[in-house]
Amino acid sequence: MPELPEVETVRRGLEPAMEDARFTSIEVRRADLRFPLPKDFVQRLIGKTVTGLGRRAKYILADLSSGEVLIMHLGMSGSFRVSRSNREKTPGEFYHERANDAKHDHIVFEMSSGWTLTFNDPRRFGFMRLVARNELERGPLFRAIGPEPLGNTFDAAKLAGACKGKKSSLKVALSDQKVVAGLGNIYVCEVLYHARLSPKRMASMLANNKGEPTETAYTLVDAIKVVLNEAIKAGGSSLRDHRQTTGELGYFQHSFRVYDREGEICMTPGCGGKIRRIVQTGRSTFYCPVCQR
DNA sequence: CCGCGGGCCTGAGAGC
DNA sequence: TGCTCTCAGGCCCGCG
Numbered sequence: 001m002p003e004l005p006e007v008e009t010v011r012r013g014l015e016p017a018m019e020d021a022r023f024t025s026i027e028v029r030r031a032d033l034r035f036p037l038p039k040d041f042v043q044r045l046i047g048k049t050v051t052g053l054g055r056r057a058k059y060i061l062a063d064l065s066s067g068e069v070l071i072m073h074l075g076m077s078g079s080f081r082v083s084r085s086n087r088e089k090t091p092g093e094f095y096h097e098r099a100n101d102a103k104h105d106h107i108v109f110e111m112s113s114g115w116t117l118t119f120n121d122p123r124r125f126g127f128m129r130l131v132a133r134n135e136l137e138r139g140p141l142f143r144a145i146g147p148e149p150l151g152n153t154f155d156a157a158k159l160a161g162a163c164k165g166k167k168s169s170l171k172v173a174l175s176d177q178k179v180v181a182g183l184g185n186i187y188v189c190e191v192l193y194h195a196r197l198s199p200k201r202m203a204s205m206l207a208n209n210k211g212e213p214t215e216t217a218y219t220l221v222d223a224i225k226v227v228l229n230e231a232i233k234a235g236g237s238s239l240r241d242h243r244q245t246t247g248e249l250g251y252f253q254h255s256f257r258v259y260d261r262e263g264e265i266c267m268t269p270g271c272g273g274k275i276r277r278i279v280q281t282g283r284s285t286f287y288c289p290v291c292q293r
Numbered sequence: 294c295c296g297c298g299g300g301c302c303t304g305a306g307a308g309c
Numbered sequence: 310t311g312c313t314c315t316c317a318g319g320c321c322c323g324c325g
Contacts, residue, residue, distance in 0.1 A: 001318060034301075034320080058319075076318055077303075104303090123302045125319060168296065177320085185318060281297060283318070 002074040004149070004182030005228055007058045009235030010080060013249040017082050017115035018050045018062060025110035033106065034075055034127040044068065044130050050111075057145055057181035061136075068130050071141065075125025080249040081118040085110050120248075146180045149224050154180065156206075156213035156221045163217075164207035170220075171280045173203035180224065186259045187227060189286045193258045195223035198292045199278075199285045258286040266291060 002010070023045045031037040038044070049065040062070040107119040107128070119126070131139050146162060147154040162179040173179050174188045183191065192199050197220065206217040257267050258275055266273040266288040273290025 003319090073319085075302090075320085121302095122304070123318095125302065166295090172296085175319095282299085284316090 001076060001184060001186060002058060002078065003184035003187050004058060005187070005231035005235050007060060007074060007182075008055055008232050010074065010249045011053060011055045011060050012235075013082060014060070014080060014117065015053050017111055017113055017117060018053050020049065020051070021111040021113035021115070022047060022049050023109055024112050025108075027108040028106070029108070030106040030124070033121065033124050034073075035129065037107075037128060038130060041128070041130065045070065045109075056142060056148070057177060058184075059141065063133065067133050069133050069136055071129040071131060072119075073126050073128070075121060075123065075127065077123040078119065078121040078126030081105075081120060081247050082249060083116050083118070083247050085114050085116045144178050146176075146178050149180050149182055149228055154221065154224075156217040159221055160207035160213035160217045161211065163203040164211050166203040168203055169199060169280060170197060170201045170203050170206075171199035171285050174224075175283070179203075182228070183224070185283050185285075186256060187231070189259045190256055191220070191223045191227045192287060193292060194227050195220050196292050198289075199280065199287050258288060261286060 024047075026042045026045055028037060028042060031041070044066065045064070048068075050062045050070075051065055052063040054061045054063070058073065060072040060074075062072070064070060104120045104122040105118050106121055106124070109117040109119075111117065119128075129141070131141075136142060147158055159180065163173050166173055168176075170192060171188055174183050174191065175185065189199070195216075197216065206214055206220065208214055261275045262277040264275050266275060268288065268291045271288060271291045273288040275286055276289050278285050278287075
């Protein structure tokens, strides 16, 4: 599912097609995404140049020459297809594996770079929005969002500060975008496995009674950075392979160590535990009850 | 303010 | 084979 590493991979895939390019044509086939597109969506984009393509949490941000930012969110099932414009396409050309998918092509951008970007999202949990650059940070989407886990400002003290006094578990706290941005259900499980921490531990144990980070907080921050960086690295290679075959830029299946492995033997050498699935605030958690304590 | 649970949406997979 | 049911999860919102 598109969590931070997948979103970052998509951003990198879009960059050569979008950066320094103008929107030459825009087709909106469905405007009723998670949130409806603004009525003047096309008008505000057409002819504008993308001056830079960034990411914050799970949002892809295209800076525009107009001073606005195009915010793109993939939701649960969103992806982009990148293809050459000005070329006759056989209907269904890119869909040799999932013949019916064209019906979920909701937005088509043609860029002056010669690339066409097609936003596909079967479940329509994704959305796009336009916001003035200088209002982005204060806006409803980013106002309350926590630090970027791979940025310099995210460290054990930050994490401890955000978790001190929390009544929830580590699993639930790490899933909270206000605590740290970009982790979702899958990577929270993977991070806790890497840190050898039980998802049921209380988040408040990341801070001592003076609010300072505990040893566990350092371990956890390290695990977050390692797991995310590895996933992004894996995405980079998978991105190239994927582009060659279908042109589709979405999320892809990493090989996860605990996620969706209920009943399998733990991959930690010599552990021998059996991966368990529990439900925390309505979401599946996968962990090894032997080596995650 | 905080934590929790429901809802949005569709496709995949299980079970009968 | 085909129907129905459940589940998946990012994020918002309303409830207690």
